[in-house]
Amino acid sequence: MPLYHTDDQSLLRDTARDFVAEHAPVSHLRSLRDANDTTGFSRDLWREFATLGFTGILIPEAQGGLGLGHVEAGIVLEEIGRNLSPSPFLTTAIAAVEALKGTAQADRWFPGILAGKAVAALAIDEGRKHNARITLKAERAGNGYRLTGSKQFVHHGHAADLLLVAAQTDAGTALFAVPASATGLTADPERLADSSIAARLTFDGVQVDADAVIGEGDAALTRLLAAARTGASAELVGVGGATLDMTIGYLKQRKQFGAVIGSFQALQHRAAHLYSELEVARAAVLKAQQLLDTGENAAQAVALAKAMTGLATTLAVQEGIQMHGGIGMTDEYDLGFYMKRARVLAELFGDTNFHADALAQAAGY
Known part of the structure; x- marks a missing residue:
């Protein structure tokens, strides 16, 4: 495969570059920091990303998305990096969409992501640097699971609508799609060195249905x-x-x-x-x-x-x-x-x- 972009991908790059440079330059990050914004990004800007179709790049066409790939998604992300644009694009339009594909939860969350109304966060890390161990427990409770434990450094975790949570069940590792509004879930946000905001999440017996499981095993x-x-x-x-x-x-x-x-x-x-x-x-x-x-x-x-x-x-x-x-x-x-x-x-x-x-x-x- 050639290590360069096609003509269509180059056109996407030009569109993304012009849009991000105009609407989310470094001055946008600076203004959020100086205002001590507690969200960490602009929801209005997130909806504008959706209007251009960026939030649906990885979502299949059959579900309303563009049905493109990681090459195209990376083009948008590179422009976000060039301008230091505060955005949940990486956690939501890339990681969450990839995890939700082919699951029962996709139909629930994809419309909100496509509309720029839903934001997702990845609740994976728990302790010391790059610790691969997962100790948050997911115990069987009725027809679902009860989640107990904590996660650290969850980018956008305080402002997300959806949390993708790695937990330990009796059978091993599992990935859960958990609404951020779930009872028993609390978020303690913290501003990082780059002015972005991550959160420590505490799961105190959070109850989820069995269909919240979007993947089992590694x-x-x-x-x-x-x-x-x-x-x-x-x-x-x-x-x-x-x-x-x-x-x-x-x-x-x-x-x-x-x-x-x-x-x-x-x-x-x-x-x-x-x-x-x-x-x-x-x-x-x-x-x-x-x-x-x-x-x-x-x-x-x-x-x-x-x-x-x-x-x-x-x-x-x-x-x-x-x-x-x-x-x-x-x-x-x-x-x-x-x-x-x-x-x-x-x-x-x-x-x-x-x-x-x-x-x-x-x-x-």
């Missing part, structure tokens, strides 16, 4: 995480790409020692190296997206994409700060926002070391 959770990790990787590419553009722009205008600093060969080499690293990372993401779309085993490609985008984007923001000098760390300058977002995204769903270790184990090391 396969359902693995599929959800593959979609989420690939999406986060696409967003990281956007963050890194915008940082590179800002840095090159600065190198072209900042003068020192009587010359534009971009004329210094040492800085040219660093910028060229950064460009090449981001292009390799972008290719890794596209490969993972293509494998997900064809239904092939994408586990190693997804891990590679997340590891490489974490490395490349971290390099981008570090080099950006270095080449901008002191101004790069001021709050008035946007570069600091990119550094913070890169940090959060790099940790989300497993950092570079986590995925590099997974690749090493798969190779027999």
